[in-house]
Amino acid sequence: xxxxxxxxxxxxxxxxxxxxxxxxxxxxxxxxxxxxxxxxxxxxxxxxxxxxxxxxxxxxxxxxxxxxxxxxxxxxxxxxxxxxxxxxxxxxxxxxxxxxxxxxxxxxxxxxxxxxxxxxxxxxxxxxxxxxxxxxxxxxxxxxxxxxxxxxxxxxxxxxxxxxxxxxxxxxxxxxxxxxxxxxxxxxxxxxxxxxxxxxxxxxxxxxxxxxxxxxxxxxxxxxxxxxxxxxxxxxxxxxxxxxxxxxxxxxxxxxxxxxxxxxxxxxxxxxxxxxxxxxxxxxxxxxxxxxxxxxxxxxxxxxxxxxxxxxxxxxxxxxxxxxxxxxxxxxxxxxxxxxxxxxxxxxxxxxxxxxxxxxxxxxxxxxxxxxxxxxxxxxxxxxxxxxxxxxxxxxxxxxxxxxxxxx
Numbered sequence: 001x002x003x004x005x006x007x008x009x010x011x012x013x014x015x016x017x018x019x020x021x022x023x024x025x026x027x028x029x030x031x032x033x034x035x036x037x038x039x040x041x042x043x044x045x046x047x048x049x050x051x052x053x054x055x056x057x058x059x060x061x062x063x064x065x066x067x068x069x070x071x072x073x074x075x076x077x078x079x080x081x082x083x084x085x086x087x088x089x090x091x092x093x094x095x096x097x098x099x100x101x102x103x104x105x106x107x108x109x110x111x112x113x114x115x116x117x118x119x120x121x122x123x124x125x126x127x128x129x130x131x132x133x134x135x136x137x138x139x140x141x142x143x144x145x146x147x148x149x150x151x152x153x154x155x156x157x158x159x160x161x162x163x164x165x166x167x168x169x170x171x172x173x174x175x176x177x178x179x180x181x182x183x184x185x186x187x188x189x190x191x192x193x194x195x196x197x198x199x200x201x202x203x204x205x206x207x208x209x210x211x212x213x214x215x216x217x218x219x220x221x222x223x224x225x226x227x228x229x230x231x232x233x234x235x236x237x238x239x240x241x242x243x244x245x246x247x248x249x250x251x252x253x254x255x256x257x258x259x260x261x262x263x264x265x266x267x268x269x270x271x272x273x274x275x276x277x278x279x280x281x282x283x284x285x286x287x288x289x290x291x292x293x294x295x296x297x298x299x300x301x302x303x304x305x306x307x308x309x310x311x312x313x314x315x316x317x318x319x320x321x322x323x324x325x326x327x328x329x330x331x332x333x334x335x336x337x338x339x340x341x342x343x344x345x346x347x348x349x350x351x352x353x354x355x356x357x358x359x360x361x362x363x364x365x366x367x368x369x370x371x372x373x374x375x376x377x378x379x380x381x382x383x384x385x386x387x388x389x390x391x392x393x394x395x396x397x398x399x400x401x402x403x404x405x406x407x408x
Contacts, residue, residue: 011309011329015079018334021305024389026042026084027377029286032111033070035297036093037315038062040131044230045223046194048096049299049313060315062099066106068319069296072328073114076294080304085118086111088283090125097127108144122146122186122282129175130167137175137182147281148179149188149272155209156202159195162240164230176213186279186357188217193251194243195223203251207258216274217281219234222248249392256388267352270393288347298328305333346398354383360401367401 039050072146077083089111094112096104104125117123124147137148152172153165160169172189178186189210193203210218223243225232234240256266264272268288272277286293295302299313309332312318321328335343341359349355360368368384371377376390377398390397 002150008309008331008333009243011327011332013326015327015329016074017079017304021307021334022081024305025080025292029282029289029291031088031090031286031291031293032073032086032115033283033293033295033297033302034089034091034096034107034111035295035300036091036096036099036107036271037065037298038093038098040093040098040128041164041166042230044162044234045224047229050093051315056074056315056389058320062103064319065297065315068104068322068328069107070113071322072108072295072296075322075327076296076349078113080294083115085116086121087118088122088124088286089117090283094126095128095131096125097131097136101136101143104140104145105143117144121230124149124281124283126151127175128167129171130179132175134178134181137179137184139183141182146184147186147188148184149190149217149281150175150179150208152189152210153192154195154198154202155206156198159198159202162197163192173209173213176215180214181265187213187282188216188219189213189215191218191220191255192223193220193255194248196240196243198251200254202286202390203254204258207255211258211262216264216279218259218272219270219389220252220272221270222252252392253388256391263310264354266391269350269386269394289349290347306340308333308335342402347401349384349386349398349401350394352385354378354380354385355401357382357384363403364401367403371400373395 001351011319013077035049035050037051039052042052043048083096091104091107099107108123111117123145125145126149129150129152144356150172151165154160155169157169160167176187176189191206191210217252225242226234231240235242259272260266264274265276266272267276267280268284271284294304295304297309297311298315299311301308309329311328312321312330318328344359345364346378348359357365369376369379371390372379372384375387376393378385378387384395386394
């Protein structure tokens, strides 16, 4: 919906931001995202900026990446001037757990050194169940991590094979229990639904495994076949069928009903938590609520005060730029008021708290009321909240509300 080209405009070599972007810094939630680009193997459905050791060769290593990360975080602190302490830290990837507890400790030390952590900061890391252990969880808990997100995807072995996942079906539940035993109150399991060959029984088994793990957060995403992936090539050759939209909707409803019955309520279209407080991922809420964050690492995206930028993707290029004293940013967008409005509607509409009516102009309010009449939104006076049916059509609901924006 934004008119800015996808490749944006050139980013300043020193990483400088416009004065207006820095004006409200510290009044909004501030997070740090760290992208770890390393994976042991490449999953067939994945189009993230990740690399196996074979793909990287001698061009980059965890050691060179970590050194470059430290430089970027120091650059970030200098660009922001008097940077706020990080309210949240999220280490994602890729497979952060490949760094081991010692490597993740160094990552968090680098964030502390450049930004500091606010009191009660949420510190999360993604982990592949196969590259974790009880000792790993003990180690990262001891250095300050407060939340773990584990990639489960499915409890069915044949579904994992289609996804090219290497972990065994029972390992995510065992890892979640190890994390809880290490003192983590907040543990998430990621699910993917709608994989070709997945049955209702497979989904039910995955749901039962999640509930048996006694986690307080679940993320569930429909399978999307992204261009350029191994799965896309298999679909194109006719080896796998495309996911069916009706099946995806049925799977979502089935998951939502099972999670709700177990006390996990949706707070964003693809995320469920055991309560309305600490169990929710505060870092991701910062994204959806219009907060600021600095994304560090190859390909990482950042946003501060209406300016969004993204780093070069290749780890070797990322490290070389920083070693030479140059920002690794590949491009940026300085969002107009209209574009910021569009993003605000798109993101807050996905939340259980809903879209603030005060954000909408008269034409948008009229369009929203039509969606209320069609059973897609609930009007709660000052907020508009997606109904169960509306969640299945969230993107279409947003497009209806924003239809008047063509004349902005």
